Each structure stands twice: as structure tokens, then as C-alpha cells.
Amino acid sequence: MTTSTNAETPAETTFALLPPTRYQGSKRRICGWLGLHLSALHFTTVLDAFGGTGSVSYMLKHLGKCVTYNDALAANREMATGLIENGRTVLSTSATSNLLRRITSAAGLGFISETFRGIYFTDEENDWLDGACRVIPKMGDRFQRAIAWYALFQSAISKRPYNLFHRANLNLRIADVERSFGNKVTWDRSFDEHFRHFVKQANGAVQPTCGTCVASCCDVTDIVGEFDLVYLDPPYINDKGTGVDYFGFYHFLEGMLDYEGWPARVDWSSKHRRLIGEKCRWTNKRRVAVAFEEVFERFRDSRLVISYRSDGIPSIEELVAMLRRQNRRPLVYRHDRYRYALSKNKRSSEILIVAE
Ligand SMILES: C[S@@+](CC[C@H](N)C(=O)[O-])C[C@H]1O[C@@H](n2cnc3c(N)ncnc32)[C@H](O)[C@@H]1O
Known part of the structure; x- marks a missing residue:
């Protein structure tokens, strides 16, 4: 060797x-x-x-x-x-503001707020996520839609302790205690603010392809x-x-992307409502x-x-x-x-x- x-x-x-x-x-x-x-x-x-x-x-x-x-x-x-x-496609600042306005109007009780109460995000954030999952799939341009999903997924990861969805541990974030890890300021920053930040990042990363x-x-x-x-x-x-279980870590993102099909895919016996999946x-x-x-x-x-x-x-x-x-x-x-x-x-x- x-x-x-x-x-x-x-x-x-x-x-x-x-x-x-x-x-x-x-x-x-x-x-x-x-x-x-x-x-x-x-x-x-x-x-x-x-x-x-x-x-x-x-x-x-x-x-x-x-x-x-x-x-x-x-x-x-x-x-x-x-x-x-x-x-070459980006999501402009005005298109992002327009999208966020539509998400706010569509926010409210839905599958996420009903199913994931107290598990990953606060009630208000869950309502916002329900709005996002109703609005983003309707975006016409597939590259702009992909940038919007990118911004939503990165925002959701950033707001999670350990940046994962492997446990029902919202309390780690909201409990009033001294912490030796994580960044509470990032966790508590609104989805709206994170979203704008990640759209900007994605726009900056879009580059022409040779092949x-x-x-x-x-x-x-x-x-x-x-x-x-x-x-x-x-x-x-x-x-x-012990292997890294990507399906277990990121099931919530998979669910958001398949918002309509999500209820049929949930393993209701798991405390953190992961997806049914083969090992x-x-x-x-x-x-x-x-x-x-x-x-x-x-x-x-x-x-x-x-x-x-x-x-x-x-x-x-x-x-x-x-x-x-x-x-x-x-x-x-x-x-x-x-x-x-x-x-x-x-x-x-x-x-x-x-x-x-
Ligand atoms: C170590 S990560 C790859 C990291 C990547 N090189 C990067 O820089 O981000 C392994 C990836 O394999 C994917 N994966 C797991 N099982 C797979 C399979 N059977 N077929 C294809 N991809 C799989 C996971 O979703 C995960 O994103």
C-alpha cells in the first residue's frame, strides 16, 4: 500500500x-x-x-x-x-421579498404545526414552515425553486441544536440555562432573516457550467x-x-419537500416523527x-x-x-x-x- x-x-x-x-x-x-x-x-x-x-x-x-x-x-x-x-438563474432580492410575503400570508395551522408541536421548532416557526411548504412548490422556475428550497433547508439546519433532526429536543434551545455549546442567537434568529441570508449565499455561488x-x-x-x-x-x-444515518438525521427536510405525501410516510411510533425507511x-x-x-x-x-x-x-x-x-x-x-x-x-x- x-x-x-x-x-x-x-x-x-x-x-x-x-x-x-x-x-x-x-x-x-x-x-x-x-x-x-x-x-x-x-x-x-x-x-x-x-x-x-x-x-x-x-x-x-x-x-x-x-x-x-x-x-x-x-x-x-x-x-x-x-x-x-x-x-445562471438567481432569485433576486425583490423576488425573495415577494416570496416571503406570500409565505407569511400562507402561514398557519397545517401538517407541521399539528405533527411536530414542541419537537424541533416553536409554534410560530412551525406555522411559518407550513406556509413555506405551501408556497415554494408553486414557484414556476425550477432553478429559482431549488434556490428557495436550499435557503429553507439551510435555515432549518441552522436553527437546530446539533444541526440535526435526530431527537425531539426543542427544549435544549428554549430552556433558560447556561450552555456550553451551540449558538442560541443563530437558533432564535427568524426564518425570514435566515432565508434572506441563504438566498444571497446561493445566488453568489451560481456559476456558469462549461460541460x-x-x-x-x-x-x-x-x-x-x-x-x-x-x-x-x-x-x-x-x-x-456506528454508521452515519443520513436518512435519520435529515428526514424533516425530506418531509418538507414532499409536503403532500409526508403524512403517509411518517413513522408514528417514533417520538421525533421520523420517516418510515429501510435501514x-x-x-x-x-x-x-x-x-x-x-x-x-x-x-x-x-x-x-x-x-x-x-x-x-x-x-x-x-x-x-x-x-x-x-x-x-x-x-x-x-x-x-x-x-x-x-x-x-x-x-x-x-x-x-x-x-x-
Ligand atoms: C459523507 S456524505 C457525502 C458528503 C459529500 N461528499 C459532501 O462533501 O457534502 C454521504 C452521502 O451519501 C448519501 N447516501 C447515503 N446512502 C446512499 C445511497 N445508498 N446511495 C446514494 N447516496 C447515499 C447521504 O445522503 C449523504 O449525503
């Missing part, structure tokens, strides 16, 4: 970055390091199969590549439609098409066997190795680039062995100084495997 450690260098800052986000596992902060490795390879078409925030797709788009972004979460695909697929860029939403095994290079950044399972293979320590092998096989004609953690399951040695069995020549790179937001894990480092 060939290993090299790559510290950040000033050249890294020359790669285009998406606006910051608190989404779990975002590669935004190491896009410079990834960009140095990726730009050394020859390719035109690229698949970002577990796209998440789209930070890697965005950087690849700026390198002039034809990017296919994919993620299993529809909310992520929607945001990528606004920031990756979209090459064609598209955003899709499906399981990695169902992606159609062939690509010169496939970038894989799957959910990470740590050495204790994902990528978060199951007994099934994840087979999932990797199947994806390597599916994309056996593409160059593969894989992000993982040094203490993950499967181990880096196992992943390298799988790739060698396919007659590939994997090279392993290590970035020692990167830790994820909210992570206390100081032992593990970020790994990049490049397999010709």
Missing part, C-alpha cells in the same frame, strides 16, 4: 468552494486537498455518487468537468439542482450511465460499528463490505476515487484488497489534520484512495 501525507498548501485555496454548511460529512474544508489529487487525473465525465452538499461536484464543475451529482436524499438533490445543475452538469436522486446502485471517473464518499461507519446498507457494519464490492464492480470501467476514514469499517486495507482483486492499482493518500464539525474523534484521519 503506498501512503503519502498531504498537508494543505496555499494552492488549495484556488479551488472553488460552496458556501459553508453544517451538513454532516461535508468535504468542503478539504476540497483543496481533494482538488489537487483530482485535477492531476485525466477525465471529462465524472460521477459524484454520494454527493451530499455538492461541495466536491461544485469544485469539479469549476474544473470544467461534466458532472453528474447524485444523492439518495431528495432534499440534497434539490439543493444541487440550484447550485450545480443551475448555471453539462446534472443532479440526480437515487440509490448508488441504480445510477444509469458510464463515467470516466467515479468519486465515492459514502456514509462512514466508525470502529465501534441503509452503508450504515450496517455487516453489509457494508458487500455494498462497496458491488459498487466497485458496477463501475469497473471507470477510474475510482474513494474518500473514507482511517478507522472506518471496512478498513482501508480491506478496501485496497477489494480493488486489487479487480486488477486495479490503488494509491492511498492521507490528510492528517482534518476533523469533522462536532466530531471529538482525534485518532482517525481522512483517506483518499485513487484506483486506476
